[in-house]
Amino acid sequence: MISAPKQQWKNVNNKVIFRSMKVLKIATAGSVDDGKSTLIGRLLYDTKSLTDDKLEAIEKTSKQKGYDYLDFSLATDGLVAEREQGITIDVAHIYFSTATKSYIIADTPGHVEYTRNMVTGASTSQAAIILIDARKGVIEQTNRHFFINNLLRVKDVIVAINKMDLVDFSEETYNKIKADFEELMGKRDYQEQKITFIPVSALKGDNVVNHSENTPWYSGQTLLEHLEELNLDDIYNTGTPRFPVQYVVRPKTDAFHDFRGFAGKVYGGELSVGDEVVVLPSMTRSKIKNIYFYDTAYQTAPRRSSVTITLEDEVNVSRGDMLVKVGDLPTIDKQLTATVSWMDSDNMTTGGKYVIQHGINKVLAKVDAIEHKINPDYSGIEENVTALQMNDIAKVHLKLNRPLFYDKFKDHRTNGSFIIIDSRTNNTAGVGFIS
Amino acid sequence: MSTFIEEIQKPEIEALRDRPNANALEHEAIYIIREVAAQFEKPVLLFSGGKDSITLVRLAQKAFWPAKIPFPLMHIDTGHNFPETIEFRDRLAEELGVELIVRNVQDSIDQGKVVEETGKYASRNMLQTTTLLDAIEEFKFDACIGGARRDEEKARAKERIFSVRDDFGQWDEKNQRPELFDMLNGEIEIGQNVRVFPISNWTELDVWSYIQKENIEIPSIYFAHKRNVFLRDGLIWSAEDDVVFRAEEEAVEEQMVRFRTVGDMSCTAAVASHADTIEKVVAEIRESKISERGARIDDKRSEAAMEKRKQQGYF
Numbered sequence: 001m002i003s004a005p006k007q008q009w010k011n012v013n014n015k016v017i018f019r020s021m022k023v024l025k026i027a028t029a030g031s032v033d034d035g036k037s038t039l040i041g042r043l044l045y046d047t048k049s050l051t052d053d054k055l056e057a058i059e060k061t062s063k064q065k066g067y068d069y070l071d072f073s074l075a076t077d078g079l080v081a082e083r084e085q086g087i088t089i090d091v092a093h094i095y096f097s098t099a100t101k102s103y104i105i106a107d108t109p110g111h112v113e114y115t116r117n118m119v120t121g122a123s124t125s126q127a128a129i130i131l132i133d134a135r136k137g138v139i140e141q142t143n144r145h146f147f148i149n150n151l152l153r154v155k156d157v158i159v160a161i162n163k164m165d166l167v168d169f170s171e172e173t174y175n176k177i178k179a180d181f182e183e184l185m186g187k188r189d190y191q192e193q194k195i196t197f198i199p200v201s202a203l204k205g206d207n208v209v210n211h212s213e214n215t216p217w218y219s220g221q222t223l224l225e226h227l228e229e230l231n232l233d234d235i236y237n238t239g240t241p242r243f244p245v246q247y248v249v250r251p252k253t254d255a256f257h258d259f260r261g262f263a264g265k266v267y268g269g270e271l272s273v274g275d276e277v278v279v280l281p282s283m284t285r286s287k288i289k290n291i292y293f294y295d296t297a298y299q300t301a302p303r304r305s306s307v308t309i310t311l312e313d314e315v316n317v318s319r320g321d322m323l324v325k326v327g328d329l330p331t332i333d334k335q336l337t338a339t340v341s342w343m344d345s346d347n348m349t350t351g352g353k354y355v356i357q358h359g360i361n362k363v364l365a366k367v368d369a370i371e372h373k374i375n376p377d378y379s380g381i382e383e384n385v386t387a388l389q390m391n392d393i394a395k396v397h398l399k400l401n402r403p404l405f406y407d408k409f410k411d412h413r414t415n416g417s418f419i420i421i422d423s424r425t426n427n428t429a430g431v432g433f434i435s
Numbered sequence: 436m437s438t439f440i441e442e443i444q445k446p447e448i449e450a451l452r453d454r455p456n457a458n459a460l461e462h463e464a465i466y467i468i469r470e471v472a473a474q475f476e477k478p479v480l481l482f483s484g485g486k487d488s489i490t491l492v493r494l495a496q497k498a499f500w501p502a503k504i505p506f507p508l509m510h511i512d513t514g515h516n517f518p519e520t521i522e523f524r525d526r527l528a529e530e531l532g533v534e535l536i537v538r539n540v541q542d543s544i545d546q547g548k549v550v551e552e553t554g555k556y557a558s559r560n561m562l563q564t565t566t567l568l569d570a571i572e573e574f575k576f577d578a579c580i581g582g583a584r585r586d587e588e589k590a591r592a593k594e595r596i597f598s599v600r601d602d603f604g605q606w607d608e609k610n611q612r613p614e615l616f617d618m619l620n621g622e623i624e625i626g627q628n629v630r631v632f633p634i635s636n637w638t639e640l641d642v643w644s645y646i647q648k649e650n651i652e653i654p655s656i657y658f659a660h661k662r663n664v665f666l667r668d669g670l671i672w673s674a675e676d677d678v679v680f681r682a683e684e685e686a687v688e689e690q691m692v693r694f695r696t697v698g699d700m701s702c703t704a705a706v707a708s709h710a711d712t713i714e715k716v717v718a719e720i721r722e723s724k725i726s727e728r729g730a731r732i733d734d735k736r737s738e739a740a741m742e743k744r745k746q747q748g749y750f
Contacts, residue, residue, distance in 0.1 A: 019457045021456070021457055021460070022457075022458060022459075023459040023460060023636075044654075056530055063578055064539050072699070091445065091593065092592040092593050093585045093586075093592050093593075093636070095586045095638050096640075099639075102460075102641070103636075104636055115592070116613055117613070119613075119614040119615070120614060120615055123615040123616045123618065124614075199576075246466070246469045246470065246473055247469045247472055247473045247498075247499075249499055249500075249501070249502050250502065250629075251503070252502075253500045253501070254504075255501070256501045256502075259501060260500075262470035263498070263499070264469075264562070265462065265466045265617070270454075292500070293456075293497070293578065294447070294496070294500050295457035295501070296452060296455070296498040297452070298453065298454050298455055299452065299453050299454065300453060300454040300456070301454065302454050302455075304462055305455050305462050306461075306462040306463075306465035306466045306469070306498070307455065308500070319473055320646055330675065339527055343613055355622070357620060359617070359618065360470065360473070360618075382479075413616070414616060417615070417616055417618075418618075419615055419618045419620060421622055423622075426599075426610040426620070426622035426623060426624065427612055428613050428614075428615070428620045431613075431615045
């Protein structure tokens with residue numbers, strides 16, 4: 001039986017004139033059977049984002065499996081292997097929109113061996129939903145999910161205490177889980193992270209989109225209400241402006257004979273015409289002459305805009321160089337210390353050589369030392385480590401063959417992170433957060 | 436809600452406009468396209484004449500202005516394309532001054548590399564893969580930019596933005612490179628290539644809204660027009676083209692229809708529609724309760740149809 005939404009969510013697709021340009025990316029985390037896919041399916045269903053043919057497919061398959069409810073997890077579990085095993089094994093992206101925002105959900109798996117996927121999902125997200133099975137409460141997995149979201153400095157975390165229908169919507173159970181989770185919060189590194197608790201039943205629809213009559217003791221927002229109220233200007237991590245040059249635009253046409261534009265994306269803050277800038281690594285100074293987006297000149301390039309910048313002076317700039325404001329220099333160094341999350345089946349070892357991709361810039365790196373391994377569940381550290389296995393997280397010292405221009409991850413999410421490439425396989429083997 | 440409606444209505448009196456629009460998806464796509472031009476030696480943009488690849492072309496124009504798009508367009512022609520699409524394709528390439536490469540599935544058939552399907556649902560959609568892989572090898576392309584979107588289909592929801600393919604063009608979905616933050620790892624070995632999907636995070640509605648906002652021209656078959664059609668399995672098929680198999684008993688009638696995708700005619704059904712302007716099309720998409728690929732018979736063959744085709748090297 002399908003429980004009908006008690007109160008219709010009115011503000012959805014039928015009023016959207018265009019999909020909003022405000023995009024919120026959300027990562028989900030939960031253990032096997034915590035109901036992540038069901039929760040996402042419920043969000044899609046109650047916001048009327050599922051099309052008829054998709055809904056029919058879900059109804060058909062649910063019936064075939066003999067369920068007496070709609071198995072919304074079928075809306076997201078895409079790969080054959082997943083359907084066979086009934087689990088999610090990779091990051092899937094799901095899209096829906098309301099009148100105020102476009103949402104992209106990165107559905108990440110909860111197995112212990114798939115930490116790398118969770119780190120990946122969280123790296124592109126501004127908000128996260130951590131699911132807890134109300135019957136099980138805070139378990140070791142919950143510690144990991146919270147640890148990773150805190151490590152990646154995801155600004156807004158929603159703790160959805162799910163399957164409330166199976167604990168008779170007990171306020172006591174909810175409060176107990178909340179208290180257990182709050183104990184974890186004391187240990188976190190990134191204290192400013194905003195955390196909100198919501199009692200839900202993804203299967204029955206309580207407090208996901210519509211308010212539940214079964215939780216009269218809960219006066220807070222539903223999950224969607226919370227997401228709708230998030231202000232994107234607050235939720236993006238800010239810092240000082242960094243402009244890594246991706247590509248030098250030289251048209252060499254009659255109309256633009258001397259045009260030398262530096263194409264790239266602005267991170268952290270904004271840049272405006274007239275700003276005095278330093279080109280790294282040459283340390284040449286100049287001023288921003290023009291900011292183009294396509295064929296139009298603008299006064300300001302806001303955060304995360306892909307623009308083309310020209311400078312007042314003829315300076316030598318190539319891909320991998322970085323424009324920063326005068327007086328706002330990042331660290332320029334041939335060594336760095338970072339928290340590394342290892343993602344490859346080949347171990348990282350002390351003395352190992354890798355390619356570091358920092359934004360778009362690549363350098364060679366040697367693992368100088370692994371200081372200690374960090375148990376990603378707040379249970380402490382492990383010293384005397386010489387190798388990192390997949391899903392390990394550790395503090396690592398790296399030596400570089402050329403200086404990088406970096407910030408600390410806590411000050412600059414983009415300029416403070418890098419990926420580690422194994423040059424023998426070309427695989428992305430890990431990610432680092434600079435400390 | 437800050438939509439571009441407000442932007443358009445704002446009088447353009449100041450010589451220098453304050454700042455570019457805040458369309459996060461557009462800025463992301465431009466970033467990705469620039470990474471392709473910078474990281475690869477021989478990229479190509481796979482152009483089908485459909486709205487998604489037309490959108491890619493506009494994004495590429497924006498990425499490199501005032502320079503030309505620094506890579507060619509390539510069309511894998513099934514020979515079953517709508518004539519409107521082919522005419523449009525040729526005109527666009529000429530206007531942009533960009534090289535257009537066309538490779539034909541018919542040639543692969545003539546060379547005996549693939550065998551044409553027969554029967555009611557015969558389609559050249561699967562055969563495209565061989566022609567595409569041959570063309571990649573012929574030109575030594577190391578990156579192919581495509582207009583696939585994650586919202587199209589469940590298996591595509593797991594696709595990376597930089598998706599590495601082996602010598603056989605195969606997709607190993609269980610062993611994909613993690614993609615963190617904005618960082619795109621385009622390192623490959625000789626023989627491998629990367630499929631790049633700059634509009635991965637766009638939905639069908641995002642694409643249509645963008646086409647409207649940017650005032651981008653698209654082939655006429657996307658708009659409602661009168662066409663001789665017949666009904667089969669609840670879908671509307673064009674009766675004006677020989678390549679669509681029609682049984683004697685399937686009666687032809689004239690109807691107002693449009694196409695939501697412009698793939699191979701033999702597997703692309705029409706939808707009943709009176710949306711003859713971009714505004715009406717956007718409104719229709721917004722209210723539509725059938726997903727875009729619902730009218731693509733190639734996906735209906737089985738639940739895992741797309742995943743299987745992708746493993747074999749299909750786009």
